[in-house]
Amino acid sequence: MGDFDLSFFTWEMLSKFVLKGFIFSLELTAIATVGGIIFGTILALMRLSGKKFLMVPATIYVNGMRSIPLVMVILWFFLLVPSSFYALFGSTGVDYRSEISAIITFIAFEAAYFSEIMRAGIQSIPRGQVHAGQALGMTYSQNMKLVVLPQAFRNMLPVLLTQTIILFQDTSLVYAIGAYDLLKGFSTAGKIYGRPEEAYLLAAVVYFILCYLLSYSVKKLQAKIAIIR
Numbered sequence: 166m167g168d169f170d171l172s173f174f175t176w177e178m179l180s181k182f183v184l185k186g187f188i189f190s191l192e193l194t195a196i197a198t199v200g201g202i203i204f205g206t207i208l209a210l211m212r213l214s215g216k217k218f219l220m221v222p223a224t225i226y227v228n229g230m231r232s233i234p235l236v237m238v239i240l241w242f243f244l245l246v247p248s249s250f251y252a253l254f255g256s257t258g259v260d261y262r263s264e265i266s267a268i269i270t271f272i273a274f275e276a277a278y279f280s281e282i283m284r285a286g287i288q289s290i291p292r293g294q295v296h297a298g299q300a301l302g303m304t305y306s307q308n309m310k311l312v313v314l315p316q317a318f319r320n321m322l323p324v325l326l327t328q329t330i331i332l333f334q335d336t337s338l339v340y341a342i343g344a345y346d347l348l349k350g351f352s353t354a355g356k357i358y359g360r361p362e363e364a365y366l367l368a369a370v371v372y373f374i375l376c377y378l379l380s381y382s383v384k385k386l387q388a389k390i391a392i393i394r
Contacts, residue, residue, distance in 0.1 A: 173358040174367060182357070186350030193267060193346070194333045200272035201332075202325065205279030210309065212284055223280075230277035235270075236338045242270045243342040263344035267336075275332055282324050286317035323387040330379045334372065347371070 211223035230238070243266045251262045290313050298308040318325075337348040345353075348368055355364025 169363065170360060171363055171367070173354070173360050173363070178354050178358070182354040183347065183350040186345050186347040189264065189345055190333065190336045190347040193264075193271060193336050193339070194329065196268055197271035197275050197332055198325075198329045201275030201279045202283070204272060204276035205281075206283050206314070208276060208280035209283040209287060212280070213287060227277045227280050230274055231281075235274055235335055236341055238274050239267065239270050239338055239342055242266050242273075263339065263342045266342060267339040267344045271332070271336075275328070278328055279325070282321050282328060283317065286321035286324075287313055289320050290316050319390070323383050323390065326383045326386070327380070330376055330383070333379075334376060337372070 208223045208227055211219040214220060243263065246266070251265060254265060294312055295308060298312045303311065336346050339346050340348050351364045351368035355361035
């Protein structure tokens with residue numbers, strides 16, 4: 166520890182190496198959250214539909230994804246999907262194979278977790294409200310769109326945001342396929358400046374500060390929602 170030195174930690178280092186990775190981590194988190202919620206809501210509705218041909222594949226998908234480590238899914242998709250798939254995105258797809266692979270993988274993986282959150286949120290709505298919608302002549306889709314889902318999203322908002330924070334932490338796993346995320350930015354800076362230990366320590370501090378502030382904000386939001394109720 167006598168050789169410990171943080172003098173390389175400057176704005177120049179941050180802007181040159183870390184900022185690019187931080188932006189991609191935020192983009193990946195935002196895209197995976199939106200895509201995961203949309204896909205996860207569809208999976209939740211399939212599991213609650215009462216129709217076996219919809220319930221069975223959705224259940225297999227959700228349980229399968231939740232039983233496999235994320236890093237394995239990331240590696241499988243990156244290594245097993247042929248290059249011709251990325252060529253569909255044009256020259257950009259070939260140049261940014263790691264980033265595109267990470268986005269698709271995170272949406273597919275997080276959808277399984279958001280599905281369970283949405284399923285719990287939908288089931289938390291009193292059945293009396295569903296029956297009231299049916300009495301007014303609403304179809305199943307209208308009932309879900311106008312009565313159930315808006316309340317379910319409100320009830321599950323703190324949990325959805327908490328899962329998003331976990332997702333942000335998990336973005337560091339794309340380092341395994343060479344995608345340039347926040348951790349990759351610190352790692353690159355550490356190698357160039359010859360300070361890998363300090364770089365990884367700073368990365369941990371940045372992740373801690375960001376996730377702690379976000380978690381605190383979610384806790385305040387949860388308390389506010391509880392008061393409104």
